[in-house]
Amino acid sequence: MIQGCLDNMATAQEALYNRFSPRMLGVCYRFARNREDAEDMMQEGFIKVFSQIHQFRGQGALEGWIRRIIVHTCINVLKKNKKFTDSVDLFHANSIYLNENNIPSILMAKQVVECIRLLPVGYKTVLNLYAIEGYSHKEIASILDIEESTSRSQYTRAKSMLEDVLLKKKIIQQPREKIRMVSGST
Amino acid sequence: MMERRFSMNDFEHSLKEHADDFKMIPSKRVWHGIYNDMHPGRRWPSVTMSLLLVFTLVVIGHLNTRNGYKTVNSKDHSLQPNTVASNLNSGENSNTNQQIALPKQGSRIGNDNPLAESQQKGIARQELKNPDTRLLQNKTEDLNSDDLVTQNSKASIQSVSTEIEKNENSSSQVAVESKNNIDGETFSYNNFRLQENSVDPTKSNETKTINEKVPAAIENNLQSDHQIAIGNINLISTKVANETKNVKSREQQKQNDLAKKPKQKKNDKINWVYFAAPQANSVSFNGQPIRPSNGGNSPAVAINAGNYKVLHNSALGFEAGVQLNNSVTRKLWITSGIHITYSGYNITSNEVHPTFANLFLKDPATGDVYSKSYITHYGNGTGQTVVSVRNYSLQGSLPVGLQYEFAGSDKIKFNTYANFEPSLVIKSNAYILSSDGNNYINDPDLLRKFNMNSNFGAFITFNSAKFKWQIGPNVRYQWLSTYKKDYPIQEHLIDYGIRIGISPLRK
Numbered sequence: 001m002i003q004g005c006l007d008n009m010a011t012a013q014e015a016l017y018n019r020f021s022p023r024m025l026g027v028c029y030r031f032a033r034n035r036e037d038a039e040d041m042m043q044e045g046f047i048k049v050f051s052q053i054h055q056f057r058g059q060g061a062l063e064g065w066i067r068r069i070i071v072h073t074c075i076n077v078l079k080k081n082k083k084f085t086d087s088v089d090l091f092h093a094n095s096i097y098l099n100e101n102n103i104p105s106i107l108m109a110k111q112v113v114e115c116i117r118l119l120p121v122g123y124k125t126v127l128n129l130y131a132i133e134g135y136s137h138k139e140i141a142s143i144l145d146i147e148e149s150t151s152r153s154q155y156t157r158a159k160s161m162l163e164d165v166l167l168k169k170k171i172i173q174q175p176r177e178k179i180r181m182v183s184g185s186t
Numbered sequence: 187m188m189e190r191r192f193s194m195n196d197f198e199h200s201l202k203e204h205a206d207d208f209k210m211i212p213s214k215r216v217w218h219g220i221y222n223d224m225h226p227g228r229r230w231p232s233v234t235m236s237l238l239l240v241f242t243l244v245v246i247g248h249l250n251t252r253n254g255y256k257t258v259n260s261k262d263h264s265l266q267p268n269t270v271a272s273n274l275n276s277g278e279n280s281n282t283n284q285q286i287a288l289p290k291q292g293s294r295i296g297n298d299n300p301l302a303e304s305q306q307k308g309i310a311r312q313e314l315k316n317p318d319t320r321l322l323q324n325k326t327e328d329l330n331s332d333d334l335v336t337q338n339s340k341a342s343i344q345s346v347s348t349e350i351e352k353n354e355n356s357s358s359q360v361a362v363e364s365k366n367n368i369d370g371e372t373f374s375y376n377n378f379r380l381q382e383n384s385v386d387p388t389k390s391n392e393t394k395t396i397n398e399k400v401p402a403a404i405e406n407n408l409q410s411d412h413q414i415a416i417g418n419i420n421l422i423s424t425k426v427a428n429e430t431k432n433v434k435s436r437e438q439q440k441q442n443d444l445a446k447k448p449k450q451k452k453n454d455k456i457n458w459v460y461f462a463a464p465q466a467n468s469v470s471f472n473g474q475p476i477r478p479s480n481g482g483n484s485p486a487v488a489i490n491a492g493n494y495k496v497l498h499n500s501a502l503g504f505e506a507g508v509q510l511n512n513s514v515t516r517k518l519w520i521t522s523g524i525h526i527t528y529s530g531y532n533i534t535s536n537e538v539h540p541t542f543a544n545l546f547l548k549d550p551a552t553g554d555v556y557s558k559s560y561i562t563h564y565g566n567g568t569g570q571t572v573v574s575v576r577n578y579s580l581q582g583s584l585p586v587g588l589q590y591e592f593a594g595s596d597k598i599k600f601n602t603y604a605n606f607e608p609s610l611v612i613k614s615n616a617y618i619l620s621s622d623g624n625n626y627i628n629d630p631d632l633l634r635k636f637n638m639n640s641n642f643g644a645f646i647t648f649n650s651a652k653f654k655w656q657i658g659p660n661v662r663y664q665w666l667s668t669y670k671k672d673y674p675i676q677e678h679l680i681d682y683g684i685r686i687g688i689s690p691l692r693k
Binding site: 010021069080112130132 | 209542556
């Protein structure tokens, strides 16, 4: 299949696309505002994948290589559309409002993803890159052109905000340490 | 199936697991968009429009060459004045009986001296074999055009016919006068001979014999003259018919020549040249990389201007195509056609582990600076494991320009030319140095789809047996940068080559 993509064969490209596009669209959906934006990101990402397939050296899994390109494409689209300007500034972080009522109560995976999407753009981007995609704070700072300390603080806030949403929707339970402490005081 | 519980003890792990389980089925438009971008072969509106434009130019040139021809120059006419006599002679030589019998100027019919008269008739008989072309020569001196040739042919026919009448009168007059003058002539001759005989009485018999022979000779001459006159009449009438035919054939030939001339003119006005030009490609850079306004204390975004240097060297390319030349004047041509150009250069790089690289760009609409990040395997060429990467551009273009012949002879001509070439970038590849100058990034989104080029050069033209050749130096310059305005560095491709053109000779 990779050789077919190297030869620019449409059948091989379609096979690769059909194999990885569902998961990649889920990745894009976590970065985008809506499904249409997510599909646009994924389309642009796969074009880059097929254009740069010759750079894949076989070191590591093909899915991981494709995923990195998709993630970078999502970041570049967000940068170009200037989606980070209103979320990088920590001074206004406390005034951000989350509408948890829009989360559908179906499968947990989708609920978790929907909760992530509720976060501000900067927060969810840092959260996606660190917690889900596995980038370090140094790498995140390089990608997003921010300070490493900013990346750490944004992730902390994003995680706290996400926890609040998940608790409110009863997707997660309160940690047992807190319950034990409450019962011990009485 | 029981769903996994989201554990706060291992927040990141749970988050990753649930996120990775999330999948969505994309709509069909996504694949259609990817397919059309990767396989644009089925949709080539630009190439189709280019071919349509060239076809339109050819049709316009073809239609324009049908009008505005010069009137046919009489000098170009195949019938020359001095050929009239030759035609007549050739017609006459084909049949010696077809000779014009024209009386010699100054000759008198009915001479008192029979011998002189017979001599004159003998001369007249000789003239039959060697037609007197004085009249024709006098006429041909005045010939300046085909009409004149025709008119004079007709005039010659009329003159011949009048001569026929004269001959008829003169021949009858000869017959009558000769008959009437026989005795007198004999008498006078005899008187002459008697005078001679008085000197030499031994020659009286000869005189008598001569006296007997002369009337018979004269009578024979008269008869032959009569026959000759009748023959003349027949010959002249035949000649008139031939002249009429010749006039008609000349007119028809004239029309044929007129019909042929426009085609020759059309072939000279437009010609096709097929050419190829091997080239040495180079590049020039202008501009400076963008530095972020806040400077940035992070070393990841610092720009080291000293390392911002593209290590490149020239490569080989080519240009080929078809050129259509449409002449405006004898030395000035308007050129168009279709060109295909492949040009590029090599970059010295080195392999590195997959690393992040940033590129600072500028939005041309708003002027705001933004950045793009990439994963790259190529360094700036200063490390180990040196590799060479190629930047290239394959372009199709429709040139429009001028060609001028500034010197030359029939065998060799010297020309110079210049044109503008709106170009479509069919395929290209470009590695761009990152903003910090440490890595090379490949981003096709930053490449222009259309560009503008120019060709300048000179060549000599010479002919071989079947072809016309053009050889000379050629320079091609790309006016617009290879990259879009977002990228601050301007790149201009420059090609130097030798152009070799060939066009079939028209006979």
